[in-house]
Amino acid sequence: MRNFYLLLASMALSHQLSAQSVTPAARPTERLLLKIAPLTLFDPSTSAILLGAEFRPVPRIGLELDYGFRFTPLHLFSWNIKKENMRYQKFKAEARYYFPRTEQKQWYVAAEGFYVPEEYDLGKGNFYRNGEFRAYEQAHIEKTIEGGALKAGMMRRLGQRFWLDAALGLGFRRIETEYTTQNERPGDYLYDAPEQNFLSKTPDPGVQRKVHPALALRLAYTLVTR
Numbered sequence: 001m002r003n004f005y006l007l008l009a010s011m012a013l014s015h016q017l018s019a020q021s022v023t024p025a026a027r028p029t030e031r032l033l034l035k036i037a038p039l040t041l042f043d044p045s046t047s048a049i050l051l052g053a054e055f056r057p058v059p060r061i062g063l064e065l066d067y068g069f070r071f072t073p074l075h076l077f078s079w080n081i082k083k084e085n086m087r088y089q090k091f092k093a094e095a096r097y098y099f100p101r102t103e104q105k106q107w108y109v110a111a112e113g114f115y116v117p118e119e120y121d122l123g124k125g126n127f128y129r130n131g132e133f134r135a136y137e138q139a140h141i142e143k144t145i146e147g148g149a150l151k152a153g154m155m156r157r158l159g160q161r162f163w164l165d166a167a168l169g170l171g172f173r174r175i176e177t178e179y180t181t182q183n184e185r186p187g188d189y190l191y192d193a194p195e196q197n198f199l200s201k202t203p204d205p206g207v208q209r210k211v212h213p214a215l216a217l218r219l220a221y222t223l224v225t226r
Contacts, residue, residue, distance in 0.1 A: 029056070029059045029101075029225060029226050030054075030056060030222045030224075030226075031055070031056055031224045031225055031226045032053065032054070032055055032056075032222075032223045033053065033163070033221060033222050033223060034051075034052070034053055034220065034221050034223050035051070035052040035053065035054060035064070035165065035218040035219065035220045035221075036049070036050065036051055036052075036219050037050040037066070037068075037216065037217065037218045038217065038218075038219065039216075039217050040068055040090070041071060046070070046088050046090070046116065047071055047072050048068035048069055048070055048071050048088070048089075048090050049068060049069060049071045050066055050067070050068035050090060050092075051066065051067055051068070052064055052066035052067070052092070052218070053065060054096075054220070056226075059098065059101075059226075060097060060098045060099075061095075061096065061097060061098070062094075062095070062096035062097075062098065062108070062110075063094075063095055063096075064092075064093070064094040064095075064096065065092070065093055065094075066090070066091070066092040066093075066094075067089070067090065067091060067092075068089065068090030068091075068092075069089060069090075070086075070087070070089075082122060082123065083120040083121070083122060084120060084121040084122070084123075085119075085120055085121045086118075086119075086120040087118070087119050088116060088117060088118035088119070089116070089117060090115075090116050091114065091115045091116070092112060092113070092114040093112065093113050094110050094111070094112040094113075095110065095111050095112075096108045096109070096110040097109050097110070103157070104156060104157045105154055105155070105157070106154065106155040106163075107152075107153075107154050108153055108154070108155070109150070109151070109152050109153075110151045110152075110153060110167065110169075111148065111149075111150055111151075112148060112149050112169075112171075112214065113147070113148040114145075114146065114147060114148070114173075115144070115145070115146045116144065116145040116146070117142075117143075117144050118143045118144070118145070119140070119141060119143070120140075120141055121138070121139070121140050121141075122139045122140075122141060122202065123137070123138060124136070124137055124138075125139060125202070126187050127179065127205060128204045129204060129205050129206070132186070133186070133187040133189065134181075134184055134185070134186065134187050135184070135185055135186070135187035135188070136179075136181040136182060136183060136184045136185075137181075137182050137183035138182040138183070139181045139182070140179070140180040140181075141178070141179055141180075141202055142177070142178045142180075143175065143177045143178075143202075143203065144175070144176050145173055145174070145175050146173065146174050147171055147173030147174055147212050148171050148172065148212075149169045149171025149172075149212055149214035150169050150170065150171060150214075151167040151169030151214050152167065152168065152169060153165065153166055153167025153168070153169075153216065154166060154167075155220065158219075161221055161222040162219070162220070162222075163219070163220040163221075163222070164217075164218075164220075165216070165217070165218040165219070165220050166217050166218075167214070167215075167216040168214065168215055169213075169214035170211065170212070170213060171211075171214055172209060172210070172211060173209070173210055173211075173212040174207060174209050175203060175207070175209075175210065176206070176207045176208075177202065177203045177204065177205055177206065177207075177208075178205060
């Protein structure tokens with residue numbers, strides 16, 4: 001009987017060691033990721049390098065901050081050539097909730113907020129204010145864009161630490177434009193013809209509210225895992 005119990009104990013221990021040997025080790029999850037958004041280089045109005053970092057305090061929650069600075073050496077577009085002393089930055093914050101993941105994909109929903117301050121100088125130009133057409137010889141323009149959006153996205157693995165992060169959503173944006181002008185006067189519709197290129201035209205003074213389609217594409221690198 002004693003030998004029988006020893007045999008049972010030996011079999012149980014052998015089964016436990018075998019189970020431990022075949023159980024796959026849990027793959028590390030991301031804790032800190034560095035990101036870059038290549039599409040912002042092709043923004044026709046405010047081309048920038050947008051860099052970001054995402055921190056995940058728990059596996060299903062992501063907190064991201066992005067900062068973009070002016071980058072225009074490619075000169076792909078020419079409708080900003082009349083804007084002198086142009087300066088701008090881009091700030092973005094985002095909170096994410098991740099659904100159960102697979103080895104290759106991570107689906108999420110997110111809420112983002114953004115803020116873009118911009119300023120520049122213009123020579124001779126025109127604008128509408130309170131239904132009146134005005135002209136000026138010189139102007140300093142300060143414009144701020146702020147808003148938010150809800151998005152759905154997916155991160156797809158490109159390698160052991162690299163990811164492609166893509167998202168699509170919808171939100172709103174508020175654009176406030178202020179002019180400081182020199183030699184301002186009532187405009188003449190023939191002599192002070194409005195700018196025809198709608199891409200280069202500066203918004204009229206005041207506040208505009210618009211629908212904001214949110215499209216994001218980033219390359220991410222896992223810097224720290226848990």
